Structures are given as structure tokens and as C-alpha cells.
Amino acid sequence: MSIQEKQQEIIDEFAIYDDWMDKYEYIIELGKSVPTLAPELKTKERLIEGCQSNVWLATEIKDGKMHFSADSDAIITKGIIGLLIHVYNNESPETVVQSDLFFISQIGLAEHLSPTRANGLLSMVKRMKTEALHSLSK
């Protein structure tokens, strides 16, 4: 599935919710199902401090594909992390660098990726792209 198709799939999945609380219930369930990062991976280098919630991001590259895992102390943040990881994992560094995350605003969660939200997510996406970019220049 292409990165475009993965995003479209999420948009379709969210289309059935017209109530905000149902939508968030779904994100929270997702957040609970995302595996937690092992404590030894929650290092200072992997920490992205937000004003409201913290995010930890671990990156691996296997067979030329990006593999992210991440965690947060807030469950809604973690649910959205789950979506982002699903979209980015198994993609090439080039795809990640060039990607446009259109699904986020389409499912009504743009506020979580706005610079004013300060939950660490925007910085996380930036760091995901930077790590992909670094792997290209190696």
C-alpha cells in the first residue's frame, strides 16, 4: 500500500464518526494498543518535550525502510502517534522526507499538529523527517 493509500484508509475509517467524542474514543483505544517503548529506550536524546505532553521517538532503518517506534505520557498524543507511525513505517527515507501528511487535517486533528499545541507531535514529525533525511546523506 502506498503512503497515499494508507492515509486514505485512515480518512475512510474516520468518516464513520460524526461525533467528536466517538472519534477521540477511537484514538484513545489506538493509543492503548500502541506498544510502549521499553524504559531503556526512553532516553534524553529520544525525548521531545512539549509543554503539554512528552513524546519519545526511536528510529531504526531496516533494508532501506524507516521503522519508527514512539511513546507519549498522554494517551491521545500516543493514539495520534500510532497513526503517524502506521503511515511512515516501511516507507523509504525519500518518501518520508517528501511526504505530505494530508490525513491529519482531513480527519479533523490538525490542531494537534499546530505549533501552538505544544504536545510534542509537530516536533516529532519534524524529527521523523530529519532522521529520514540524515539516513539519505549517510
Place this chain on the structure above:
Amino acid sequence: MEHTPFSVSAIREHFPALQQKVYGKPLIYFDNGATSQKPQVVLDTLAKYYAIENANIHRGVHYLSQQATSAYEAARRTIQQYIGAKGPEEIIFTKGATDSINLVAFSFGERLKPGDEILISAMEHHSNIVPWQLLCERKGCVLRVIPISKKGELDLEAFEQMLSERTKLLSIIHISNTLGTINPVKELIAKAHKVGAKVLLDGAQSIQHLAIDVKDLNCDFYTFSGHKVYGPTGIGVLYGKEELLETMPPYQGGGDMIAKVTFERSTYNSLPLKFEAGTPHIAGAIGLGSAISFLQSIDMQAAAAHELELTKYAQGILDTFEGLHIIGEAKNKTSVVSFTIDQMHPFDIGTLLDKQGIAVRTGHHCTQPLMDFYQIPGTVRASFAFYNTKEEIDTFVAALERSMQILGS
């Protein structure tokens, strides 16, 4: 002053922002500690000023300039009378509470010497911490912190032991924005004066909830922001005793604050203009004046009683929730209920409440050292104003229960 009997529903009608829906739900605004909504009369005053009264003040011979100058100075007198200051020269317009405290730290701070001590408390807002840290770096002064109990009350014994002839200033929060604690400031002021220290009261959270009489309190400085007391943003007040302000050097240089300028030296304007360099926020000052006049039309004693009742009502219900911890249980508190919930992040609670139309604040509330004291990353804070109702609290409680269900299941 005559006022009509206190009625929440009548008051609410003055606030257009309270009439709206968010996400299809009637807005419940419990973030008054951050900023209050504005009554229509303040909005009208701002619009009218810009529409027909707009002119620069204090230096125009023409009609409009004189109109604007009188309106600006009338606002100053309204505020002076409201807080019981001796004269208009004791009221300095600033950008807000933060700006007022920085003015004192810079100007009053000029006279301090290495080893002089400044006392603050463990529950201060960052804006009553950082200006003093900067001053201590400049002057070699020492910043000392009065400890608090887990309930969120000052340790008065420790306070008395910290006082000495080295204490030059006590700068203290009147009502805590995070805990709601009302500090026993009259007693603190009297004790600080005994050792010759001056006292600054950070009134950012008290001017909107309590009747303030600076003469009776006998504080040397009192600071607040317009936007938390139903006025515009970008405007605030520094009250200072005239004798004290007279001895303090100007904070910023520029137009309006001078008497005469030559390249060799300049002489300064008299109070209060000595501390108001440059074109001030004229509209803001006039708008704040009209907000204070609005308060004068309300029975503020009854309003304070209503706010206290809301606080007790909310706290009483939340106290029965399993796993919920009230942060700030001072005997004397008002208008703020801060809490944490086991295994639930304040950000998640805040996000889910928001989607149900309820505005609360989550996080450290610019009091990180206080959060460190409680060893928590932040709280959920509901903060009330006189226009809030018990019904709103009931809706909030139901929304909180639903949020906890979703997060906990």
C-alpha cells in the same frame, strides 16, 4: 455606589462570548484564571475610541487629543478610586502584571546591593520569579523562597524566621493562580514592614475576586493585568506609594516621560508619566477604565460570595471522585479548583472536556517550581468568574465522568 442586586443571569447577558456554542455545545468557560471574557460595554468603549476619539494624548492642542487625554486620565482616576490609592500619580499604566513586576525589579531594584534579600513564596507565577532572578544576577542579591504546606498554605513560621534587616522586598502572590490560596497578606505586609522591607502584591488573581484597598492593605506596590479583570489585553497597572515611586529611577526612556531633553542630560516628567515612556496603550487604558466602572455597578461582595460558593460546590463534588486529587486545599481559597487524576494525563482530560464544550486549563500554569513541589507534571484547572453557574459545574462534572470513563476503560 448604587448597584442592582447580584444576578448571574443578568451579568451573563453583558458577555457576548458566553452566548456561543463550541463543537455544537454551549460554551462553558472555566479558564478565567488565564483571562476573563469581556463585557459589551468594554467592547463598545474600544470601538468608540478607535472610531471617533482616536488621537495621541498629552501633547496635542487639538480637540480630539484633548478628548483622548481626558478619557485616558479619567480611566486612571477610576482605577485609583477603585483600589483606594491616594492619587492618580500612584497609578502607572503598564502592559500587564508581568510588565509591572519587571518595572519594579528594574527600577526599585537599582538601589539594592549584594547580599540584600528578596523574599518570594513557593507558589509564585513565573512572572514573580524570573524578574527577581534577573535582578539577583545583576546586583548580587539573594532570592529566598517561603515554603508552603501540602495543603497549599504559606509556612508563616518559616516566613518570620526568614525576615531580617537584609530583607529589602517581599514580593508575593495575593491569590494563587494554581491553588486558589488566598494568602494572609495584611499580616505578611505588617511583619515585613517591621524589618524595613517593602512589599509587592501580585494581584493578578485578586483584583477580579476581592475588594482591594491598597491603603488598608498598606502594600507598597500592587500589580495586575487588565485582561483578567474583564478588560483588554496589553494593559495593566502598577500601583506604588507616591513617596516610593518618587525615589525610583525611570524604567524606560522616551517620549512622554521627560520634562526636558538636551544632549547633555534630560530631566524627567513627574509621576505617573515618569514611568510611561512612549505612546501608551490608550485604548487599553480607557477600556480597562470601563471594565472597572462595570465592576462598580456590580455588588462585588455578593459576586465574591457566589464565586466562593462555586469553588466549594465544585471541590465538594470532585473530592468524592476515586483517584482524583485536589491540588490546593487551603482553608482560605477561592475561584480555582486544580486537580490530578491517577493514571490520567491532564492533557487528555483537557482535550476531552474541550470537545464537550468546556474550557479548562491543563499543564503547569506558569508555576513549574510549584509543580516540582507536588511532584506532578501539571494539573487540570477549573477557574471561575462571577458569571459562572452551578449548572455549568454539573455539566462539567458529567463531562469529566464521561472523559474518565473513556480514558480508564
